Amino acid sequence: MYRLRDLDRRGRRLVPLVVLLLIAPFVVSVVRAHAAGWEPSGDNGIIALQAFDTHSGHPPLVGLPSTAGVYSDADPRHPGPIEFYALALPMKVLGTSMGMVGWTALVNLSAVLVAAWVVLRRAGPGVGVWGAVVLGAISWAQGPAQLTDPVSSNAGGIPMVALAVLAWAVAAGDRRLLPLFALFSAYVTQQHLGVFGFGIALTVGGLAGLTQWEWRARIRRRPLVGSSVDASPGARDTSEVLSGDGDSTSTDDQVEFIPSSQRDLSGRASAADAPALSERSATAPAAGVGASTAVLPETGSGSDPVTESQPDPGPDVDPWTMEAAWQSTDALPRRTGIEGTEGADADRDRWWPWLAGALLVTLLCWLPVVVDTLVSDPSNLSRLSNFTGAGDRQTVGAGAGVRQGVRAIGLPPLIARTGLSGNDLVASLSILEWLGATLVTALLVSVVFRYWRSRPALSRLSLTALCLAVTGAVIGANVPAFEVDRLNLYRWSFVVSALAWMAIGWAAGIWLVAGRGRYSARSRWETPWPAMAALAVVSLGACTYAGPTGYRDGELFGIERRLNDRVLQAVQGKENVLVVPFGNLASRSLAQSLAVDLEAHGHRAVLPGYESASYGQHRSLAERRPDTVVIVRTGRAAVTSREDDSKVLFTEDLNRDRRRRFERLSDQARSAPIVVSPEGAELAERAGLDAGFTDAAFQLMPLDPDSILYRPTLVDLLAAGYLTSPKFDGELLGELKANPLDLSWDEDRIEVVEITPGSALYLYPTLPNVPTEEAPPVSTEVVPPG
Numbered sequence: 001m002y003r004l005r006d007l008d009r010r011g012r013r014l015v016p017l018v019v020l021l022l023i024a025p026f027v028v029s030v031v032r033a034h035a036a037g038w039e040p041s042g043d044n045g046i047i048a049l050q051a052f053d054t055h056s057g058h059p060p061l062v063g064l065p066s067t068a069g070v071y072s073d074a075d076p077r078h079p080g081p082i083e084f085y086a087l088a089l090p091m092k093v094l095g096t097s098m099g100m101v102g103w104t105a106l107v108n109l110s111a112v113l114v115a116a117w118v119v120l121r122r123a124g125p126g127v128g129v130w131g132a133v134v135l136g137a138i139s140w141a142q143g144p145a146q147l148t149d150p151v152s153s154n155a156g157g158i159p160m161v162a163l164a165v166l167a168w169a170v171a172a173g174d175r176r177l178l179p180l181f182a183l184f185s186a187y188v189t190q191q192h193l194g195v196f197g198f199g200i201a202l203t204v205g206g207l208a209g210l211t212q213w214e215w216r217a218r219i220r221r222r223p224l225v226g227s228s229v230d231a232s233p234g235a236r237d238t239s240e241v242l243s244g245d246g247d248s249t250s251t252d253d254q255v256e257f258i259p260s261s262q263r264d265l266s267g268r269a270s271a272a273d274a275p276a277l278s279e280r281s282a283t284a285p286a287a288g289v290g291a292s293t294a295v296l297p298e299t300g301s302g303s304d305p306v307t308e309s310q311p312d313p314g315p316d317v318d319p320w321t322m323e324a325a326w327q328s329t330d331a332l333p334r335r336t337g338i339e340g341t342e343g344a345d346a347d348r349d350r351w352w353p354w355l356a357g358a359l360l361v362t363l364l365c366w367l368p369v370v371v372d373t374l375v376s377d378p379s380n381l382s383r384l385s386n387f388t389g390a391g392d393r394q395t396v397g398a399g400a401g402v403r404q405g406v407r408a409i410g411l412p413p414l415i416a417r418t419g420l421s422g423n424d425l426v427a428s429l430s431i432l433e434w435l436g437a438t439l440v441t442a443l444l445v446s447v448v449f450r451y452w453r454s455r456p457a458l459s460r461l462s463l464t465a466l467c468l469a470v471t472g473a474v475i476g477a478n479v480p481a482f483e484v485d486r487l488n489l490y491r492w493s494f495v496v497s498a499l500a501w502m503a504i505g506w507a508a509g510i511w512l513v514a515g516r517g518r519y520s521a522r523s524r525w526e527t528p529w530p531a532m533a534a535l536a537v538v539s540l541g542a543c544t545y546a547g548p549t550g551y552r553d554g555e556l557f558g559i560e561r562r563l564n565d566r567v568l569q570a571v572q573g574k575e576n577v578l579v580v581p582f583g584n585l586a587s588r589s590l591a592q593s594l595a596v597d598l599e600a601h602g603h604r605a606v607l608p609g610y611e612s613a614s615y616g617q618h619r620s621l622a623e624r625r626p627d628t629v630v631i632v633r634t635g636r637a638a639v640t641s642r643e644d645d646s647k648v649l650f651t652e653d654l655n656r657d658r659r660r661r662f663e664r665l666s667d668q669a670r671s672a673p674i675v676v677s678p679e680g681a682e683l684a685e686r687a688g689l690d691a692g693f694t695d696a697a698f699q700l701m702p703l704d705p706d707s708i709l710y711r712p713t714l715v716d717l718l719a720a721g722y723l724t725s726p727k728f729d730g731e732l733l734g735e736l737k738a739n740p741l742d743l744s745w746d747e748d749r750i751e752v753v754e755i756t757p758g759s760a761l762y763l764y765p766t767l768p769n770v771p772t773e774e775a776p777p778v779s780t781e782v783v784p785p786g
Helices: 009-035 045-051 082-094 096-123 125-143 158-170 177-187 193-221 238-243 271-283 322-327 344-349 354-373 380-389 398-409 420-428 433-450 454-474 492-516 529-542 554-570 584-601 609-615 656-669 680-686 691-699 712-719 730-738 758-761
Strands: 248-249 255-259 576-582 604-606 628-635 647-655 723-725 749-757
Touching: 009 125, 009 529, 045 082, 045 096, 045 584, 045 609, 045 628, 045 647, 082 177, 096 125, 096 158, 096 177, 096 454, 096 584, 125 529, 158 177, 158 454, 158 492, 158 730, 177 193, 177 354, 193 380, 193 454, 193 680, 255 604, 354 380, 398 420, 398 433, 398 454, 398 492, 398 680, 433 454, 433 492, 529 712, 554 584, 554 628, 554 647, 554 656, 554 749, 576 584, 576 758, 584 604, 584 609, 584 628, 584 749, 628 758, 647 656, 656 730, 680 691, 691 712, 749 758
Parallel strands: 576 604, 576 628
Antiparallel strands: 248 255, 628 749, 647 749
């Protein structure tokens, strides 16, 4: 095991620089979110409300509602509420928006730093620097918007990298990481159904590897018959030397113990301590060790016995040369004993604190889910189990899963790409992509077998990447077909890419050193600065060029702030505010943002009963009597109010400046019968559209011009001459083609009005169970009005 405090002076100077370069993209992402006026709307709004509930009388026990009910009879929610509880304190201290953004950035940054530290801990400084470059590329590949997005489908993506690296280390017997492993396992697995399967696979894989390592370690601890090690009380056995507070090196006739404090960055004796060590070697008795080079089992490292002796390079070797940095990796036995003790017995006797810590973390993180399982019928876990075993949904299929796995492990590296969508991962593969994946797979397989005994950490890292690629392909094949374009359902692929290229870079360093000769003349480029330069380039790219840069509902942030401010002014002195959304934009974005702001300012948000699955039963009309009612209505081109006695609080038109010119095109669309040109079918097919469907859509244009003029692809067809009748103004059509109309959730008009609870009940009698004596009996059927 390698420790930060064992680094030489140069290494200690580099650590802050590495950390700063890894931090930079996250800081820039927070600044961008603040500058954009980030607001918790849509799903993020529901997350904020659930975080409010953690310190109320209605603590959440499960995660957000999922879309599983759309395509399956089973309707599970996302696995757990861990993010809600984690966000509660930051939101209270920093405010709702910055608390959510800041916490998400902190968690994602912590995941990257933890992963980098574990790589250093398990593989040494040379591989550690390369690992930092690879992990820095995660920020580039994900894009700045995702680094601070708290929505559950994204929140587990970057922490999954830390979970994968921790699983690799735990499977190699690093028991001290168990509490951290349990924490990241819970945080990733509870976030979303899309990462649940992969998180479970990583958790089970890490624990299975640890179990296998413990079993093998017990076998290695058995005394060997005819061992050359002196069993006298004055002599330390080999396992004790290797698991004490330091590392050991082999000479021609003895084992020399080097305390950690006397090792330089490469893991060997420092130059300052060389005379003392030489004197000690000359006077040390040879009893207990045979005349030949000892074969030393790595009892503390979780590895198979090292079968090669490692010649001491001497005090003049720079620890940052390629030879020292790469060849020392996984070649020296690592320290795993308890701090301040020596010997394998102490390590064996005190494994329980780490296991107990992991069990405690697991219990605390999963306690709400356990409570839900005990008190709910059916529980969310049972619904999730039914959903997993159900075959009643259409998926992307095995072929798409294979293509995902090929892209995850192939060329170009997925972590080197940015601005991707889900369609980019399931699209057809080219010959070059197949060849690239075959080459990378062959390299990883060769590393697995070549270094299985001499460098087991590297071998297992390669094997982990291969196994996760197969696991991810199986999970990816079960992605619902109608959600195929959602990149957040394929976050596992970036984890596979990171592990694969970490292993390939590690192996490449070893092969390069072997090809150059063991200790040939050094040049300046062999210092860590080339790797630091690469990390700087990656960090700069993640800060300036990576995508996507747009935020979910980002075009609405300013509108939502103005809308919420108007409503807050209107409802002063009223405790319970009923929010009734009509329209896609209202129900999927604006209502959530308004409810969050109401509760953040001391009001109680009340929603119709049919919204209780998202907002919670305690916010439904069945639980609270409203003091006033706010109607949020959205539509496309126009909205129509039914409330004659309403007070208009807010109106907005996303296309206000172009509305009149657009209306001229609408009038022209109704001016004559529809006649498709002879080339119409060919134009439609050239645009990737079904000719029959396109013709049917245009036949309805006189009744609903918006259905055509709001669709950029159909506007392109009009501009290309798809219709011979009616005739359109070419200038206006060209302008619309160059600058399509702005839409959010397929709508562009917003109107917010305030009415009394009595008026709301009279106009919308299907609002269920209004608890008021004056109200006439109403239906309890949960049916959205309108």
